[in-house]
Amino acid sequence: MRTAARAYPALLRAGFAGAVAYRAEFLIWMFSTNMPLIMLALWAAVARSGPVGAYSQRGFAAYYLCTLLVRLLTGSWVVWELTMEIRQGVLALRLLRPLHPLLAYSA
Incomplete structure (x- = not known):
């Protein structure tokens, strides 16, 4: 495990x-990773005049920030x-x- 920890950087x-x-x-x-932030900015501007x-605005922020978080946590290219x-x-x-090959993919 120490070898893996030293090799990770x-x-x-x-x-x-x-x-x-x-x-x-x-x-x-x-750009595609940050798309939820761009959509958040657009919908927040639309919702400034009133709820859609x-x-x-708070609902849009919660939705798109959760979308960004889920995308970052579940996106994986390891299979490809x-x-x-x-x-x-x-x-x-x-x-x-x-080192185990999957360790290299995690970096």
């Missing part, structure tokens, strides 16, 4: 470098990455390392 740096290397994909991911249906690495043969290299 390096895995985070490598994962961030890999994400930033593909700038367009990174920007699209950032059963939602007030794992299948791609199996097809390309990269997973075999990960299995030779002393």
Whole structure:
């Protein structure tokens, strides 16, 4: 477990470098992840003049912040990455390392 704890910062740096290397994909991911915040701003502006249906400004804020939280906690690309690495043969290299492959995905 200590080996994993010591390796985790390096895995985070490598994962961030890999994400930033593909700038367009990174920007699209950032935009789509923050979409609930953009929608919150739009609906809060609409609700400023009064409630929209059963939602007030506070109701919109609660809804979209919960949506953002659920999206961040449940979003996972591990299945897609794992299948791609199996097809390309990269997973075999990960299995030779002393760390569990899923630990690298968590970074």
